Structures are given as C-alpha cells and as structure tokens.
Amino acid sequence: MSIQKLPLPYDLETKQVLKKVNTANKALAELKGVVSSIPNAAILINALVLQEAKDSSAIENIITTHDDLYKAELSLEGIKSLEAKEVQNYIAALKHGFDLISTHKVLTVNQIQKIQETLEKNNAGLRANPGTTLTNATTGQVVYTPPQNAQEIQELMTNLERFINDDDLSDLDPLIKMAIIHHQFESIHPFYDGNGRTGRIINVLYLVIKDLLELPILYLSRYIIANKTEYYRLLQDVRETNNWEPWLLYIITGVENIANETIQVVKNIQQLMSEYKHSIRAQYKKFYSQDLLNNLFKHPYTKIEFMEKDLGVSRKTAANYLNTLANDGFLKKAKLGQANYYINERLYNILLL
Numbered sequence: 001m002s003i004q005k006l007p008l009p010y011d012l013e014t015k016q017v018l019k020k021v022n023t024a025n026k027a028l029a030e031l032k033g034v035v036s037s038i039p040n041a042a043i044l045i046n047a048l049v050l051q052e053a054k055d056s057s058a059i060e061n062i063i064t065t066h067d068d069l070y071k072a073e074l075s076l077e078g079i080k081s082l083e084a085k086e087v088q089n090y091i092a093a094l095k096h097g098f099d100l101i102s103t104h105k106v107l108t109v110n111q112i113q114k115i116q117e118t119l120e121k122n123n124a125g126l127r128a129n130p131g132t133t134l135t136n137a138t139t140g141q142v143v144y145t146p147p148q149n150a151q152e153i154q155e156l157m158t159n160l161e162r163f164i165n166d167d168d169l170s171d172l173d174p175l176i177k178m179a180i181i182h183h184q185f186e187s188i189h190p191f192y193d194g195n196g197r198t199g200r201i202i203n204v205l206y207l208v209i210k211d212l213l214e215l216p217i218l219y220l221s222r223y224i225i226a227n228k229t230e231y232y233r234l235l236q237d238v239r240e241t242n243n244w245e246p247w248l249l250y251i252i253t254g255v256e257n258i259a260n261e262t263i264q265v266v267k268n269i270q271q272l273m274s275e276y277k278h279s280i281r282a283q284y285k286k287f288y289s290q291d292l293l294n295n296l297f298k299h300p301y302t303k304i305e306f307m308e309k310d311l312g313v314s315r316k317t318a319a320n321y322l323n324t325l326a327n328d329g330f331l332k333k334a335k336l337g338q339a340n341y342y343i344n345e346r347l348y349n350i351l352l353l
C-alpha cells in the first residue's frame with residue numbers, strides 16, 4: 001500500500017485525543033515557564049541534550065554510560081569509545097538542527113538532510129537505490145517495505161515539508177501534527193540509515209518551531225525506549241488499519257509524561273544551582289563569578305581547560321579554582337591518565353535519573 005499524502009482525510013480529533021492534547025499542552029507550557037525562569041538556561045542544553053542523545057542512541061543499541069559520555073566530552077586521552085562518539089554525533093545533529101530552525105522557524109527537506117548527514121557522518125542523501133526494508137529484529141521477517149522509488153520519496157518529502165511548515169494545510173493541534181509527522185517520516189524512511197534518530201530529532205525541533213518549547217529539551221526518546229514494543233507495533237498498526245487514535249494517544253501521552261519529568265529535572269538543577277551560588281559566593285568572595293557557576297553546570301564533568309576558556313583566566317588560576325572547590329566538597333577530583341577532571345556529583349546524580 002502506498003503512503004498517503006498529508007493532510008490526512010480523517011477526523012483525528014476524537015474526544016480522547018483532545019483531552020490528552022489539552023493536558024500535554026499544559027505540561028509543555030509549565031516546562032517552558034520553568035526553563036525560562038532560569039536566567040542562563042542555555043547552559044542546560046549541554047547537560048540535557050546529552051541525556052536525550054544517550055537515550056535516543058540506545059534504541060539503535062548504542063549503549064553508553066553517563067560516565068563514558070561525560071568523559072568523552074572532556075576529550076582526554078584514551079576514552080573515546082565508539083559508542084560515546086555516536087552519541088556525540090547525535091548531540092551535534094540536534095544542535096545543528098536547532099541552529100538551522102532558530103532563525104526562520106521552518107524545517108525544510110534540505111535541513112533534514114543536513115541533520116541526518118551530521119548524525120551519520122555521510123552524505124548519501126535521500127535514498128536513490130532500492131533495497132531498503134524494515135525487519136523484525138527477532139525473527140528477521142520483513143515487516144514493512146518503504147517506498148523504493150527515488151522520485152516518490154522526493155515527492156513525499158516535499159509534501160511532508162509543506163505539512164510541517166504551512167499551517168493553512170491543516171488546523172490540527174501541533175501535538176497531533178507532530179505525531180503524524182513522525183509516523184509519516186518513519187514510513188517514508190527517506191534515508192539509508194539514521195531514520196529513527198533523525199525522526200526523533202525532528203519531533204523536538206517541531207515543538208520549538210511551534211513555540212511550545214524554547215530549547216530542544218524534551219527527552220521523548222526515553223519514553224519510546226521504555227515503550228519500545230508498543231512503539232513498533234503502533235507504527236505498523238496505523239499503516240495496516242488506518243486507526244490513528246492509539247498512535248496519537250501514545251505519542252501525546254509521551255510528550256506529557258516526559259514534559260512532567262523534565263520539569264522536575266530542571267527544577268532540581270535550578271535548586272542545586274542556587275545552593276551552589278550562595279555557598280560559593282559566601283565562601284570565596286574573591287573568585288566567585290556567574291561564569292564560574294555556569295561552567296560547573298554546563299559540564300557535569302569539567303576540566304581545567306574548560307574553566308580557563310570560559311573564564312578567560314590562566315591555567316594556574318583555573319586549576320586553583322577547581323582544586324579549591326574539590327577540596328571543599330563542591331566537586332570530586334578524578335584522574336584519567338595524566339589529566340585531572342572534576343565531577344559535579346550532585347548534578348550528575350540529578351541527570352542520572
């Protein structure tokens with residue numbers, strides 16, 4: 001069966017769906033509010049995006065620990081595991097996507113290609129050769145064959161681009177649209193690889209485009225991992241039955257649940273920052289600064305070079321700050337090879353959840 005072009009000719013706004021849309025939108029609005037109450041919220045992107053990258057990559061069986069990831073960020077000798085590198089590529093793709101959409105708040109096929117390119121580190125572009133099928137991971141059976149024809153893929157992507165950006169095509173709530181966009185994107189399966197992760201990046205970027213979030217910080221991937229069987233089943237089920245309601249409810253419930261979890265994480269970080277700010281400022285009048293505090297929260301694991309750069313101080317001064325903070329229990333000092341690094345353990349524990 002070929003893929004339908006968008007908008008879909010069905011009434012998707014059932015009572016149940018609208019109810020979910022309503023509560024999910026409330027949760028998103030609260031999250032947006034909590035994030036904007038942090039004056040330097042952008043520093044959170046690093047820590048929070050890493051979380052999403054780790055979870056999203058895990059769906060592709062790229063399993064990493066937080067410890068590995070944060071160490072990889074430090075680029076110290078001997079810790080660049082392949083997995084951590086994959087996750088770094090995901091972060092780069094998400095950040096690149098965020099930059100691309102930020103100015104004009106549109107998402108084009110071209111930009112989607114750039115995101116996938118950053119993620120997969122190849123420029124194969126949209127599929128041009130046949131042969132791609134989706135199989136059941138356990139049985140190896142083909143469950144779905146996406147379009148094989150290059151021109152058809154191109155046309156479906158152009159249609160998707162219009163649906164993403166032109167609200168005159170459909171007045172559905174953005175959350176319903178996001179669920180449709182995700183399904184459509186995964187069904188077109190426009191690339192040879194990275195379709196799942198690119199699709200999950202599009203989800204969060206779409207929320208930013210629609211002003212439901214200011215920063216791309218909604219770890220929807222965690223929800224998808226936790227409900228992975230249901231995810232695959234519903235993707236397939238919609239195609240076979242055209243029964244959209246369970247899929248829409250699944251995705252929108254995910255948005256709501258994860259928004260509520262993220263609100264808690266952001267509030268915990270905010271509280272810890274405020275505690276650190278007051279204690280560090282009181283204890284070290286001479287060297288406390290907002291930039292110093294930001295550095296400790298931008299990188300759950302930090303190193304002398306980061307501090308040097310962020311604060312514009314000498315290596316010796318940066319080392320002195322970090323060692324003093326470690327001596328007094330604000331950070332934990334650790335060693336890898338010859339190099340020292342410093343862990344904000346309380347932040348690390350919040351992000352571990």
Ligand SMILES: Nc1ncnc2c1ncn2[C@@H]1O[C@H](COP(=O)(O)OP(=O)(O)OP(=O)(O)O)[C@@H](O)[C@H]1O
Pocket residue numbers: 056057058059060061134143144186187191192193194195196197198199232235236
């Ligand atoms: N039956 C199906 N119908 C439509 N899409 C599907 C189906 N089964 C899987 N998919 C989608 O295909 C994605 C996998 O595609 P691909 O392997 O290209 O992406 P990936 O990013 O490398 O992998 P992953 O999503 O596992 O991290 C899944 O995440 C899912 O979104």
